[in-house]
Amino acid sequence: MNFQHRKRLILQTVDERGSADVQELADLLQTSAMTIRRDLVQLAASGLIYRTRGGAMTVSLATDSHRFANKTAVNPERKDYICQLAAAEIQEGDIIFMDCGSTVFRLCPFIRHKRITVVTNSLPVVAELLSSEVTVNLVGGEVDKERQAIHGLIAEEHMARYRANRAFIGVDGISLKNGLSANGEREAGTAMMMARQSQMTYLLCDSSKLETDKYLQFAPLSLFDVLITDAEAPDETVAAYKQAGVTILN
The missing domain is CATH 1.10.10.10 (Winged helix-like DNA-binding domain superfamily/Winged helix DNA-binding domain)
Structure with a gap:
């Protein structure tokens, strides 16, 4: 064949x-x-x-020339490694935020058996978790077709009504000098609101994004509590982040 x-x-x-x-x-x-x-x-x-x-x-919901699907296909082994570490942090009964990042999306298969509640602005996350043990709360608002996500003022007002045990957010770039950066304001606004409404915030970031700066610098390193990255992160970079007070799982 x-x-x-x-x-x-x-x-x-x-x-x-x-x-x-x-x-x-x-x-x-x-x-x-x-x-x-x-x-x-x-x-x-x-x-x-x-x-x-x-x-x-x-990835049937990831339309628009499969742009979101292409992002999930980049460094899949690294992302799955990160998500396994992240899933181990989640306890039965937790309420968690999940943003629309491609790495966060890959957390789905590792949590679908857990009796938890997920609040998310990601349509692909909703699609993957509907047939699982997870209770899903979809953020309301305007749909971003490219990211397959919901953003905007109404979405932020929705998230502000909830308190979560943990938030899992992605980022386009992170550096010791400039903190967190994104390719646009929408993703930044969602990340900041989820972090604000959570007891613990986890940044899921593959090692290729460490010490990179993108278009919009939107938050200091203090926005998150734990950085979860992969084993490919250079030892000297990991050491520098730890020296700066960042808690890292890798």
């Missing part, structure tokens, strides 16, 4: 079931697990699915 035929069957299966693991797809297509893994890497790079540990999940 050639790649195009496998591609059609893989996409059909993931779309129908919402998710599928490697062995399941290998049995269905009567091919090896190694071949399926290679296929999933190619499909994720094209923004057609997103990779999870052991399989793939749908």
Whole structure:
């Protein structure tokens, strides 16, 4: 069976079931697990699915030329590592905020079995958690089609009504000199409101974003309580952040 035929069957299966693991797809297509893994890497790079540990999940809500899906497909192993660490911080019964970041989105498969409440402005997060044990609270307001998220004044007023045990937010850049930065004001406003309404704030940030500055500098390092990054973060960078008083899990 050639790649195009496998591609059609893989996409059909993931779309129908919402998710599928490697062995399941290998049995269905009567091919090896190694071949399926290679296929999933190619499909994720094209923004057609997103990779999870052991399989793939749908990104059917990530439209607009699959821009959001493409972001989730960047550094998937690093993001999944970060999300495993983040999921271990969540207790049964917790109320948590999750923003619309691509790394935060990948937290979904690691928490879907937990009896918790998630307050989120991310449409893909809602889609992935609807069939799980999680109670979902979708923030109201205007939909940002590109980010597949809800932003704006009404969204912030919605979030201000709730108190959470923990907030999990993403960031486009972070540096010791300039703090947190974003590519736009909408994401920054959401992150600050979620942090303000939470007892603990976790910044989920893969190591490629450390010591980078983006368009808008919006908050100091004190906005969050814990930085969760991956094992690829340079030792000297991790040491510098710890010396500056930042709590790091990696």
